[in-house]
Amino acid sequence: MKKMDLTRKELYSLIWEKPLKYIIDTYGGTYQDVKDLLKKYDIPSPENGYWSRVRSGHTIEIPSLPILIREDAEKVSYEPKEVKKRVKFKDITNANVNLPIRKVGKLDELVIDAKKAFQNQSKGNTDNKLISIAYDVLNINVSPKMIDRALSFFNMLILGVRRIGGKVEVKQQHSTIIYSGERLEISLRERQNRIEKQNPKYSWESYDYIPSGNLYFKLGENSWSSKEWKDTAYTILEDKIEDILEYIPTVVLKIQELKREIEQRRIAQEKERQRQLEIEKQQTTEINNFLAIKTNAELWQKATLMRAYLTAMEENAIKNETFDDQMKQYLIWARRKVDWYDPLVELEDELFEKLDKITLTLPKKYGW
Numbered sequence: 594m595k596k597m598d599l600t601r602k603e604l605y606s607l608i609w610e611k612p613l614k615y616i617i618d619t620y621g622g623t624y625q626d627v628k629d630l631l632k633k634y635d636i637p638s639p640e641n642g643y644w645s646r647v648r649s650g651h652t653i654e655i656p657s658l659p660i661l662i663r664e665d666a667e668k669v670s671y672e673p674k675e676v677k678k679r680v681k682f683k684d685i686t687n688a689n690v691n692l693p694i695r696k697v698g699k700l701d702e703l704v705i706d707a708k709k710a711f712q713n714q715s716k717g718n719t720d721n722k723l724i725s726i727a728y729d730v731l732n733i734n735v736s737p738k739m740i741d742r743a744l745s746f747f748n749m750l751i752l753g754v755r756r757i758g759g760k761v762e763v764k765q766q767h768s769t770i771i772y773s774g775e776r777l778e779i780s781l782r783e784r785q786n787r788i789e790k791q792n793p794k795y796s797w798e799s800y801d802y803i804p805s806g807n808l809y810f811k812l813g814e815n816s817w818s819s820k821e822w823k824d825t826a827y828t829i830l831e832d833k834i835e836d837i838l839e840y841i842p843t844v845v846l847k848i849q850e851l852k853r854e855i856e857q858r859r860i861a862q863e864k865e866r867q868r869q870l871e872i873e874k875q876q877t878t879e880i881n882n883f884l885a886i887k888t889n890a891e892l893w894q895k896a897t898l899m900r901a902y903l904t905a906m907e908e909n910a911i912k913n914e915t916f917d918d919q920m921k922q923y924l925i926w927a928r929r930k931v932d933w934y935d936p937l938v939e940l941e942d943e944l945f946e947k948l949d950k951i952t953l954t955l956p957k958k959y960g961w
Contacts, residue, residue: 595619597671604669605636605658612644622673630671635661703763704748707731711740721804723783731761732768732780736804739783743808746831747781750810753838770812775845778814783807784823812837818844889936892950896935903927 597620599607607616613627631638637656646653700708710726715737718724725734735743751761759772761779769776785802793799808830813819820840822833907924910916932940934950947955 597669599669600667601634601636601661601669602658604631604634608636608638609655613638620671620673622671626673630669634669635659700744701748701751701761703731703751703761704744706763707733707747708740708744711737711744715740723785723804727766727768727780729765730763732766732778733782735781735783735808736806739804739806739808743781743783746808746810746834749831749834750837753834754841757838757841759841770841772841773845773849775848777812777841777844778819780811782809782811784809810837812840813844818848820844888951892934892936896931896938899931899934900928903931 597604608631613624616627617624628638630636636658643653707726707730710730711724711733714724714726718737721736721738723734723736724740726732727734731747733743733747754761754770754772757772759770762769762771762776768779770779771777784805784807786805788801788803790799790801807824809821809823810830810833811819811821822830822837824830903924907916907920910920929940930942930945932938933942933945949955
């Protein structure tokens with residue numbers, strides 16, 4: 594790379610003669626380094642799309658160079674940061690170079706159990722297919738070549754989880770991080786590459802699935818709260834353990850906030866349900882009371898009508914001189930029955946005790 598030996602005016606001219614890429618390729622640095630340089634010396638630069646429009650034949654007015662009064666304004670000083678070339682992780686894996694296994698202290702009991710499970714399942718296994726040991730040990734699904742690295746990753750993760758006040762627990766088909774009373778499902782898998790077969794015998798055998806050497810770690814089970822970390826072109830999963838540990842308290846807090854919201858909604862819904870039940874209960878009570886008023890009013894009206902009828906009968910008998918002891922006893926009996934019928938009197942009557950006042954019927958008798 595050339596050292597920049599330009600005045601402010603020369604750099605201004607260059608920036609409007611050549612794209613930024615030319616300056617970066619010639620003098621080094623990055624796009625942002627050059628933009629910062631131009632800002633430092635108050636040098637206007639082309640907007641996005643400028644060079645495409647120039648190539649299309651457009652004539653665009655170039656802004657003039659502003660006056661800058663400063664001691665160092667004439668000579669431009671440019672020292673771009675050194676850009677370190679990074680080795681791609683995929684280049685390492687494609688070259689079949691084994692990554693160093695990071696060992697931190699002695700293996701945790703859960704990791705030891707997982708190692709034994711892998712040893713049992715690997716007996717007699719000569720291919721490089723994925724091996725899953727998720728049933729009663731740590732949820733890991735990797736190829737034989739990645740077992741040691743997977744176990745090392747989990748060992749570091751378990752130590753880290755303990756450091757932040759949590760723990761890792763294993764039950765059948767479930768590996769979980771327990772933090773602040775919440776359970777977070779965890780799993781570690783190796784991604785597979787799908788390779789198309791040449792001349793497959795059956796349509797369902799069109800592809801081979803080859804382990805890629807890339808690890809994926811998933812935290813959480815629900816789509817809204819789950820997150821996945823993975824090997825990328827420049828970073829490996831082990832370097833992201835601290836990110837995982839920082840994320841755990843954050844997602845647990847969100848889960849607990851959601852649970853509180855759900856509980857608050859449940860309480861509100863239960864209160865509303867109880868309120869509706871009380872309203873329905875009150876409605877039923879008042880309807881029944883109103884029906885009782887209506888029924889009693891009708892009974893009273895009929896009782897009043899019957900009393901009037903009995904009085905008229907008595908007066909008519911006296912008028913016609915047919916009023917005798919038999920009539921007198923009849924009227925006494927009839928008026929007692931009306932008093933039984935009248936809801937405002939409700940005289941007891943042994944014979945009518947079980948008689949329904951509305952239907953004037955006795956209850957049915959069921960024989961065996």
